[in-house]
Amino acid sequence: MMRSFFAIPTVLALCFLGYVDAFWRMNCAVIQTGRVDPLVNYGAVAAHAHTIVGGSNIGVNSTFRTLINSECSSCEIAADKSAYWTPLLYYSYPNGSFLEVPHGGSVIYYLARGPNANQTIPYPKDFRILTGDKSLRSYDSVTMTWGNAAYPGRPVADRISFVCLPDGPPLPEYPYMFNTTCANGMRAQIAFQSCWNGKELYKQDNSHVAYLSGIDNGICPPTHPIQLPTLFMETLYAVSQVPDQTPEGRFVFSQGDPTGYGFHADFQNGWETNVLADATKNCLVPDNFGQISYCPSLYASQNNGYSVNCPERPAQIGEPVHGLLDHLPGCIRITDGPESAPASSMNCPPSIPPPRIFATKDSVPRPTASPVPGALFGVAQNKYLGCYNDSAASSYRTLNAISTTNYQAMTVEWCQNWCMQKGYRLSGVEYAQECHCDNEINPTSVSGQRECTWNCGGTMTSGTGKQQICGGLGHINVYNNTDSNFDAFGDMTDTAGNAQPYSPPAGVGPNYLGCYSDGSSSGRALTGAVTADRYMTIEKCAEYCTAGIGYQYYGLEFASQCYCGNTFQNSGRLLTRDSTPNNNTCQMRCGGSQPQICGGPNVLSVYKNANYRPPMMKTPIGKYKAQACLTDPGTNGRSLQGASTTNPKMTEDMCVKFCLGKQMRYAGIEYGVECYCGNSIVESSGAKQVSCDNLNQMTCPGDKYQWCGGAGFMSLYYSSSI
DSSP states (O other), X not given: OOOOOSSXXXXXXXXXXXXXXXXXXXXXXXXXXXXXXXXXXXXSOOSSOEEEEEBTTOSTTOOHHHHHTOSOBSBSBTTBOOEEEEEOEXXXXXXXXXXXXXXXXXXXXXXXXXXXXXXXXXXXXXXXEEEEOTTOOSOOOSOBOOOOSSSOOOBGGGGEEEEEOOSSSOOOOBSSOOOOOOTTOXXXXXXXXXXXXXXXXXXXXXXXXXXXXXXXSSOOOTXXXXXXOEEEEEEEEOGGXXXXXXXXXXXXXXXXXXXXXXOEXXXXXXXOHHHHHHHHHHTSXXXXXXXXXXXXXHHTTBOTTHHHHSOOXXXXXXXXXXXEESSOTTOBOOOOOSSOOOSXXXXXXXXXXXXXXXXXXXXOOOOEEOOOTTSBOSSTTEEEEEEEEOOSSGGXXXXXXXXXXOTTTOOHHHHHHHHHHXXXXXXXXXXXXXXXXXXXXXXXXXXXOSOOOOBOHHHHXXXXXXXXXXXXXXXXXXXXXXXXXXXXTTTXXXXXXXXXXXXXXXXXXXXXXEEEEOOXXXXXXXXXXXXXOTTOOHHHHHHHHHSTTOOSEEEEETXXXXXXXXXXXXXXXXXXXXXXXXXXXXXXXXTTEEEEEOOBTTEEEEEEOTTXXXXXXXXXXXXXXXXXXXXXXXXXXXXXXXXXXXXXXXXXXXXXXXXXXXXXXXXXXETTTEEEXXXXXXXXXXXXXXXXXXXXXXXXXXXXXXXXXXXXXXXXXXXXXX
């Protein structure tokens, strides 16, 4: 896929994800920073500083054995305890000081590429790769990958690309830091070698591996016939967060590179062998759009608490690398080029002694205590009820009586004891550090969730024994004290509890809009969705109308009816904002909660969904920009006839990436799950671009805040260049 830019030299930017259909992608947080590089400088201080993600045992003496025995991984797939590292990025001030540029870690892609993708094998144990050349300071247009007539070679320098993410339209990619004025960050991207000679697991000169002919596609050379997963790494640097930037200042990588041509990355395998083998065989080639949930072997160890469960470890090299420094770590000199940097550019004066390498004791995986719902766990007679979804809104908390936070001490037992001392029977742990109490579970909550994956702060900081789980992101582990001698109403000996039985809040909340008229003869005031329940409550109606994509308004009527909508129709007009019931407006008690008001005859108690966010067409998505909607009347076939796919979890991003992979300029989504591509709109189909405003659009099943066309029309995207 050729792309040339008006630059000197004219280069082929690495539009890596343009071909991507089959891959998986995972986020990784930082696990260590410093001059650690067990590939190039095994057992010693490395020449320059790196930022490392992955297995917690990474250090100067790391091997496959030590990595696989890491206590944890800072990547969201816990079975991957490999280590991945890239150079740190600094800002060089005119006065000679350096400030580390913040970033939160890296995104790692595993891809199946080229015509022989089905022959891809997993990385062997102790396999290691280094990609890039730290000494480069200009574009190398001479060194090429191996290729033939069918699959021509490509400059090896195209393994690197930089993307500047401004507030406005996206910019093209280049193999150097062409622009650092990036409001939304500068992303460094690099591809690894995908071909192996089948002999050595690592060689210092990296001759054991080679690139595919097209780096991000193509075939392996005859000397390296074994194809491995194509590893691709992204690191997003928050360049706009660096204060006091001046025209004389500049960004520089830790090896003294102000150009970006010397960007590089290392990989040391630490995968659980059976997991990587299964994922390579069953998940790397199928068209899965990178979603881990499509791959059972990966999904089994996925968790969204990876940065909490496996925080950054203390530096092994005793020198500062964070914050404002008076020199680059290792006293590296900045070398501008265009000539390659010398092999050693360190120049520390005698006043700066070599840093100490701190001894590190390799950790081992800590077992996790995972109770089964219905079993006793923690303090005696406390029964585990399960993992529940939990809303941050106080009225929808699973347990919403009282709560406290204590990261350093938080364990399941700590929370159970705290709630019992306050007189509450139920206790719940969440976000690794929160403890919630109540005597009843909010009926809006649902058990049986799998997102409770965050380790309790108290068991993490103790460093001994088993780890415990303390909920997760928006999810809570709930326990019930079943001791018959415990009186949850505060009569227990030595208990000053003041708990009360759970009761939904009476009256109205701050999101109450008022009592509105509703005439069935002239049409309902809210026409989005409707349900009825003999035991209706405000909470039930709110849950019904705000679930999924969610409506902007919900209203209750006749004590048992619930109506939803995004606008008020002709019959809907405000009668009063007074929440006090009266015979002329809303005065009927809710069937499921007598303290509450659920409208009245032909009048609605109306509330606004404070969390409502309307869906919209996302733009831009890479190079593609949202257009008007495209009608698809079905005359002479579809309006776009280049390629198509369907997916029950379709999103706008998914369709655009599919069409980008097919090198099509247009991408259109229809009926929520159908994706069509083409380089032109088929005129004979009768298609027209029309406004989407008055169309009955469908939300995307994979993202409720995106539109995915509708019946007989497409949400249309277009890119002027491929």
